[in-house]
Each structure stands twice: as structure tokens, then as C-alpha cells.
Amino acid sequence: MDVEVRGPVDLSSGDHQHLVRKAADEGSQPKPKQTKATAPAPEPKQTHGKPHPKTDQRADSYVVDISEETTPEESNAAASPFSEESIRRAFIVKVFLLLSAQLVITGTIIGVFIFCPAFFAVLIVLACCEKMRRQVPANYILLGLFTVLEGLMLGAVSVFYGAEEVLWAIGATALVTLSLTLFALQTKLDFTLLHGVLFVSLVVLFIYGILLLFIRSYWLHLLYAGLGTVLFSLYLVMDVQLMVGGSHHLKLDPEEYVFAALNIYLDIINLFLFILQLIGR
Incomplete structure (x- = not known):
């Protein structure tokens, strides 16, 4: 008995187990003894027409096709550029950083027109609170905030010219x-x-x-x-x-x-x- 693997077989369906089990059962049965024939073999009759093609394949030869089954989800995941978790994480971080920068800039510009009292509040603190304007780093932070607000207000005024x-x-x-x-x-x-x-x-x-x-x-x-x-x-x-x-x-x-x-x-x-x-x- 010969077991030969040639083509694809679905492993998940269990067909290959049935074929292997059948081949093993037939291989375990004893073969009948062959006796020598004394009579001369008759000559093959001459037939007119097409002869039948001969085959070399034995009767106890089985073909078992085994192939690795891949689902559509696995094939899509292998082809996706975000298959690695580190690439996806870096992509998300970049998106949120850019989004945060856009929102901060937009909110700052809107705040100039809505929260104008903040500009005067910072000016009053720097002008009147001597202890605050001498304390590091609070004095630098307040001065930087005041400069940004003043610059944005100047930009709004310059639009009219x-x-x-x-x-x-x-x-x-x-x-x-x-x-x-x-x-x-x-x-x-x-x-x-x-x-x-x-x-x-x-x-x-x-x-x-x-x-x-x-x-x-x-x-x-x-x-x-x-x-x-x-x-x-x-x-x-x-x-x-x-x-x-x-x-x-x-x-x-x-x-x-x-x-x-x-x-x-x-x-x-x-x-x-x-x-x-x-x-x-």
C-alpha cells in the first residue's frame, strides 16, 4: 500500500483522517497466496478498434492532498501595514499630537476675543504684584503669556490695515x-x-x-x-x-x-x- 500526497485537502473537515484510517485497515489484512498456473496463458484476442490505455497505478495506492488552510481574516491581516502593534501605536500618537496642536492654536485665537479680561488681568499682576514679578519661573510664565496675548491682539488689529x-x-x-x-x-x-x-x-x-x-x-x-x-x-x-x-x-x-x-x-x-x-x- 502506498499513500501519496498530491493536492490540497481541507484539514478542518477531517477527510484526511478517514483516508489514512482506510489505508491502514487495508494494509493490515493478509494478502491471498498466489499459486503457480500450469496451464499456458491464453493468447490475447485481437480486437479491432482503440485499445484501452494501460495504467501503472496500483489498486492499493491512495492520494491524500494536505494543505494549510488560511482564512480571509488571516490573509488580510498579513497584508495590512498596521499588522504590528508598534506601528499602529505610533500612528495614533502622531494623529493625537497634531490634533492637540490644532485645538490649542484655535482655542488661543478664540480666547483672545472672548477672554480679553485675561489680558488686563496679567498686566495688572505684572504691574502691581512686586513679589510675583520677581519670583522665578512665575514671572517668565506671566510675561510669556502676556506677550502671546498682546501679539494676537495686534494681529487682529492689523487685519483692518x-x-x-x-x-x-x-x-x-x-x-x-x-x-x-x-x-x-x-x-x-x-x-x-x-x-x-x-x-x-x-x-x-x-x-x-x-x-x-x-x-x-x-x-x-x-x-x-x-x-x-x-x-x-x-x-x-x-x-x-x-x-x-x-x-x-x-x-x-x-x-x-x-x-x-x-x-x-x-x-x-x-x-x-x-x-x-x-x-x-
Whole structure:
């Protein structure tokens, strides 16, 4: 008896077990003894027509086809690029990181317009809480938050002007800031003595700006922008002299570096806004 494996057979159906068991039972049965024939074998008759094809296959030869069965789910999993868990995990992490960044940026921009009181709250804390603006890293965090909010608000304001006007305003602000800073460092005039006068002028300018909300006059708005530019130019000179100290009447403590940076930053931003109004008109 011969068992030969040639083609595929479904292992899950159990057909191969039946074939193997049948082959084993037939192999265990004894074969009948063959006796020698004394009579001469008759000659084969001559037949007309097609002869039957001869076959070499024995009667006790069985063909068992065994193949490994693969389900459609297993074949799809092998071909999928996410078959490895590490690749899938890295993919999920990247998606959620990008999504988080998008949501943070969007929420920050929306917060500028909805939570405007936060801008003034941070400004008040930095200006009035001396202990807070000297404490590291709280002072850096508050200053960074204030800078981000101020920058976003400036971006919202700049939308109402043309790109060329904004660029001219930036260039003019940079030139004025550099010139006034060099002047404050070289001049022998003490602008820190004008601290009270400048504060009163700022209050008057603030009231003037409120009145202009109800008065539509080109020349009054132009005058307001000019006065604001002059006022914050003087403030810039005074704050630079407060920073350097020396022989000036007023000076800042060396620990007040955050407060000094905040003062000069606000001077430059307000100077830019007033110059932008002048150029825009």
C-alpha cells in the first residue's frame, strides 16, 4: 500500500483522517497466496478498434492532498501595514499630537476675543504684584503669556490695515525705537523727572480717545494719533533711563528686569499702534 500526497485537502473537515484510517485497515489484512498456473496463458484476442490505455497505478495506492488552510481574516491581516502593534501605536500618537496642536492654536485665537479680561488681568499682576514679578519661573510664565496675548491682539488689529501700511509702520517703529534708545543713553537730560507729567498726559489722552468714539472727525483722529506717538516716545526715553539707572532721579532695582522689559515692550507696542494710525490715515 502506498499513500501519496498530491493536492490540497481541507484539514478542518477531517477527510484526511478517514483516508489514512482506510489505508491502514487495508494494509493490515493478509494478502491471498498466489499459486503457480500450469496451464499456458491464453493468447490475447485481437480486437479491432482503440485499445484501452494501460495504467501503472496500483489498486492499493491512495492520494491524500494536505494543505494549510488560511482564512480571509488571516490573509488580510498579513497584508495590512498596521499588522504590528508598534506601528499602529505610533500612528495614533502622531494623529493625537497634531490634533492637540490644532485645538490649542484655535482655542488661543478664540480666547483672545472672548477672554480679553485675561489680558488686563496679567498686566495688572505684572504691574502691581512686586513679589510675583520677581519670583522665578512665575514671572517668565506671566510675561510669556502676556506677550502671546498682546501679539494676537495686534494681529487682529492689523487685519483692518493693508499689508503695505503695516510694513511701513513696523519699519518706522523700529527706526524711532532705535533712535530714541540711543538718545536716552547719551543725553544728559533726566526724563525720569517727567514721570508725573507723562502720567497726567496719558490720562488726558485716554479720555480724548473715548470722546473720539462718538465724534467722527478726520482731523481730530489725526491729532489723537500724533499726540499718542509723541507721548509714548517720551515714555520710551523715560523707561530706558529708568532701566540704566545711574545719575537719574528714578531708577529700577536690578531684580525688576521683568518689569523693565514689560514697560519698554508696552511703549514700543503703543508707539507702533499710533504710527499705524498715522500711516493708515
